[in-house]
Amino acid sequence: MADITAALVKELREKTGVGMMDCKKALGETSGDIEAAVDWLRTQGLAAAAKKAGRVASEGLIGLSAGENSAALVEVNSETDFVSRNEDFQAAVREVAALALGCGGDIDKLRASDYPGKGHSVDAEIVHLVSTIGENINIRRATALSVDGGVVASYIHAATAPELGRIGALVAIRSDGDSAALSQLGHQLAMHVAAANPQAISVQDLDSDDVARERAVLREQAEGSGKPAEIIDKMVDGRLRKYYQEVVLLEQTFVIDGETNVAKVIEQAAKDLGSPVAVTGIRRFALGEGIEREESDFAAEVAAQLE
Secondary structure (H helix, E strand, O other): OOOOOHHHHHHHHHHHOOOHHHHHHHHHHOOOOHHHHHHHHHHHHHHHHHHHOOOOOOEEEEEEEEOOOEEEEEEEEEOOHHHHHOHHHHHHHHHHHHHHHHOOOOHHHHHHOEEOOOOEEHHHHHHHHHHHHOOOOEEEEEEEEEOOOEEEEEEEEOOOEOOEEOEEEEEEEEOOOOHHHHHHHHHHHHHHHHHHOOOEOOHHHOOHHHHHHHHHHHHHHHHOOOOOHHHHHHHHHHHHHHHHHHHEHHHOEOOOOOOOEHHHHHHHHHHHHOOOOEEEEEEEEEOOOOOOOOOOOHHHHHHHHOO
């Protein structure tokens, strides 16, 4: 029998949208032949899922599930915006988000988890949804934050329904201060993260390679001015500070008032609460970001529903 590697299973799963265990079984039945495995899956009643799995799925919903000191986000994609208003799809995204919270945002554990009340895995439930709804559907990603002594606040932007929308943000705050006041601050910071999309909490958290590339680009631009070296150094430092103000949470201008530095907002909160306040984690999911979308129109989307 051919060696059924994890890479082969992953390739078949990405090609068909079928669950990992079914993919492994199909490859075993077909001696590792990918195309034959696709046909085998079709003969097992998964033809609809396999047929639709190649379509671009860049719509769907961001789902949120929040616990006492933790929260999770998931992105579940579909082909069209119509599906995001489907009650069965919405219920599935909520359930997947709750399961993601339980497994700490681990995507592999999430997919292999038992789907409540169905007697099969989350992956198998997604295949079922593909067959019943008629579009390619996939769980693209999941994340979670937790904190000991503090709050994890959340925000959903462009909400389609409670805890479901197009942008989701989480902010973990560690503090011994009043939990209600912390939750209010955290919610505002989560709104800020959703709007400003910071790449890191502090300058020190930025990827050093990214900073080096940015510095190199800024230096090349500055050298084109023909100014003396010491002036160029100051120009680069100044432009780098501006870069930090664009991508670092603590350096950004708070979107809630449009003028206060976020670090100052947190400092003031610590004074008001009489306890240190520290942001320990941020997460942000925007629906479909990074997915190459197919050009479509309304008529094409309607026609897709009829296939």
